[in-house]
Amino acid sequence: ALNKKGEKVSCLEDFEEVNGSLVWRKRFISSEAKSISFILNNLRIPENGSVHIYDSEKEQELIGAYTSRNNNPSKLLGTELIKSDDIIFEINLDPLNSKGFSLNIETLVSLTARLR
Secondary structure: OEEEEEEEEOOHHHOEEEOOEEEEEEEEEOOOOOEEEEEEEEEEOOOOOEEEEEEOOOOOOEEEEEOHHHOOOOOOEEOOOEOOOEEEEEEEEOHHHOOOOEEEEEEEEEEOOOOO
């Protein structure tokens, strides 16, 4: 497994407005990976906000939506595995309720062996 650390998503200036929502997208490629997951920290998703993770080519393998229901006292979250080496991590926020949002992608976990 290969771990990559440190993508901070806390500045709303990095978001773009799309159809009335604030959207942040980042593509992650881990060239020999069979599956990818993330460990998130400092997690605070406001009401009407969501996080989705999907295969960048097919957009058929989808994980999420992670929402305010996933907020917890530890502010940590490990995502499910997505079977791909090329994925999109997407955050959607309501511009009227984006205050207090925070999320750090602490670790990208890239599995290079097939799971049975």
